[in-house]
Amino acid sequence: MRKIDPAQYRAKRRHIMMAAAPLFAAHGLDGTSTARIREAAGVSSGTLFHYFPSKRAVFVALLTDDDNGDAQRLAAARDRDDPRTALLDLVEDLAAPAASPVAAGLVMEALRQAGNDAELAAALEADSDVELEALAHLVSRSVRESGADPVLDARATAVWIQTIIGALFLRAATETGFDAAAQLRDLRLLLDRLLGETSPRTER
């Protein structure tokens, strides 16, 4: 007996996920009961567990269902002409979700849960490694092509860039009235400084 409509099935699954997302972001995985998810999604307990085998599965799906084609965006950034501009744009792209409190909160909770869930940790680290590689590649190209002069080597610099982006998520998730747009502007200035002089460098 075939499904009536696979598209509708996925839509409803997604509907439940979207209802659960702000709850997980605000109260964490353990702090969110299936009853609240059920209520927020407007479905019964039976329906919830028809679409997901467990509460954790809803959470994991939110983190691993990649609807934005992240990998493609990273690959495109990697190969752009001007590495310095490409790097700064990529950073902004990676940091942008911090503007959404829900996204920021979810990421924070994901990192927390990854400590106790090897499978989740592996998935997150895989994503992170791809990001890191793209960042390091662009830092490296910047050094060669546009005279950047970072204090650290390319990979370490990339790790720090990732770290700082993570810090933005942290602040977005915890600070009420966090002004993401202003922070992104500052971030660009700071990175410019961290990467060092461009060539030809300006004399003061």
Add this chain to the structure above:
Amino acid sequence: MRKIDPAQYRAKRRHIMMAAAPLFAAHGLDGTSTARIREAAGVSSGTLFHYFPSKRAVFVALLTDDDNGDAQRLAAARDRDDPRTALLDLVEDLAAPAASPVAAGLVMEALRQAGNDAELAAALEADSDVELEALAHLVSRSVRESGADPVLDARATAVWIQTIIGALFLRAATETGFDAAAQLRDLRLLLDRLLGETSPRTER
């Protein structure tokens, strides 16, 4: 009927807190049962609730009992002679607890919980504001006295320094095998760059 020994009372209270700390750090507040705390501390449920009115009270006590005299240390740093060195030393001092996975995990969980607990949020923000003021003061003095040239104004720079310290805690809490010592070395280099040239500046 007076207490047998107030000092012993506080010691036992502290013993329970110390037993709970790594559990909260690893599994979060909601993810840690009173049964596990009880077990780790080697006391019964009755005893646990004799010393603390609730599980949350144990957690809050871990964050708000200031045993290190943080305020004094900040005030001392504020008024040191060489502001640039004082600033870098202060940053190291503030970032140092990130070397302890338990401390880092607790801080992360505290920030997460602060979103749903106004009282806790207020306490944490008060601490953070005192830190920020000391940092901004030192940045400001560095600009005037030692020719620092940050990209942003003193307060914004201080906020970013806090952000970067937060990033260290984040990584310490989420990354297994995090090398805190190495990161502190990098941090000093990065901040030096971020603060800009010292005077007399060196020509390359």
Add this chain to the structure above:
DNA sequence: GTCTATACGTAGATAGAC
């Protein structure tokens, strides 16, 4: 596919003996 009703375990917290 979606519901109602509920099983079954474990949670936080308390009572009262010692």
Add this chain to the structure above:
DNA sequence: GTCTATCTACGTATAGAC
């Protein structure tokens, strides 16, 4: 002050009717 025993509520997840 500390224990054992226990209360009540709520947690996730399932069963089975529709």
